[in-house]
């Protein structure tokens with residue numbers, strides 16, 4: 001059910017030129033209550049695993065058939081460059097396909113009862129059963145794939161869902177819901193409740209009928225909700241200030257080209273966009289020049305253009321916030337190598353020039369906080385210990401990267417990095433959808449990727465019987 005009621009409209013505007021994409025109805029309190037009740041009632045008629053898997057596989061196929069339409073919708077409402085929007089649709093198919101595999105895999109075990117004197121003579125089986133209704137709250141930046149990362153595993157686990165998408169991008173969530181229903185998902189199983197975070201997200205997250213809150217977004221909102229939803233399982237996927245450690249001995253030009261795209265792609269609005277380049281002293285000058293050249297070569301502008309890598313940011317306020325971070329870093333001693341201003345002559349004031357700062361350090365927001373903007377800062381190091389200390393020196397720990405020709409040394413360093421994942425000789429702005437994905441510290445408390453997410457969407461139910469009286 002799409003939430004209805006007397007509530008006002010959510011007008012979706014394209015970040016590129018402010019034109020209206022379409023509107024949808026914002027959920028009011030009565031519609032939210034009805035949506036949660038309907039999701040709960042849906043559980044009375046469980047979805048068998050084979051049906052869940054077939055629905056997810058059919059939907060993955062439909063995503064393929066409607067790929068271009070969906071990519072254009074993501075481009076329009078999220079301002080994502082079309083090449084990246086197409087890649088997102090392709091990955092969403094993977095996410096649903098892996099979710100279908102998890103539905104079929106099933107879970108459970110035999111408890112080794114004769115391993116203790118107390119248990120000998122009994123048989124016990126553990127089945128994993130769905131937790132109940134899942135509240136899924138998603139961010140603006142991957143409106144399709146991050147929704148699939150919540151809905152796919154939940155459907156596979158046998159949970160019904162109430163989904164609140166980010167207010168900038170409800171239309172992609174609506175399109176996904178339509179495809180899932182067309183694929184055979186009972187309509188009551190997935191309730192879509194677009195609307196402002198405070199009015200819709202917060203009452204949803206704290207409703208006691210919700211068994212599991214799965215939140216992806218900023219740390220401020222995520223931890224706030226975790227503090228409120230004290231009786232609900234809460235899974236948080238949050239931000240990062242992503243570092244890459246670059247050692248002497250690598251191909252500097254190649255590293256610079258890859259880092260430039262990883263930092264600036266989609267205007268740096270990915271939770272694992274590279275933000276901090278930690279570079280060994282010996283190659284710092286050479287890498288800085290190569291980064292400047294690589295950034296100059298990136299396509300900046302209209303997301304509809306196939307060559308665009310850096311489009312508009314999601315809002316003018318976000319672009320202004322990012323400029324404030326740059327100005328403060330310069331004031332504190334960093335040097336502006338490239339960018340720093342909004343691009344003139346476009347139909348918006350929210351496309352920030354790809355920006356490079358040399359000499360960012362702990363204490364500056366450009367280093368400590370998530371920029372979520374086309375902003376990259378360079379910090380030099382002399383020793384391995386210093387590189388590790390700098391990489392770990394923020395409150396985040398989602399992904400980190402090491403570019404080093406000496407694999408043994410890189411592996412040794414990877415073991416000292418406090419992050420959910422470390423990439424070696426690949427930029428940390430890397431995700432394939434079967435990976436366990438999630439952070440340490442303020443980056444979150446869970447792992448997504450269908451195989452990992454489903455662990456939290458089910459709980460154990462044990463059945464025990466005496467061996468002699470129950471059969472075998």
Ligand code: NAP
Nearest residue numbers: 139140165166167196197201202217218221237238239271
């Ligand atoms: P956000 O502002 O935190 O919003 C995320 C979601 O929370 C939106 O649906 C938003 O709704 C909702 N929300 C806001 N305030 C709320 C409240 N008081 N109660 C309940 N819900 C509330 O994040 P964003 O700007 O959309 O996304 C960017 C952030 O997401 C970045 O920090 C990024 O690193 C993080 N992210 C993390 C991952 C990951 O997997 N770790 C992936 C992608 C993004 P409204 O839109 O209506 O405000």
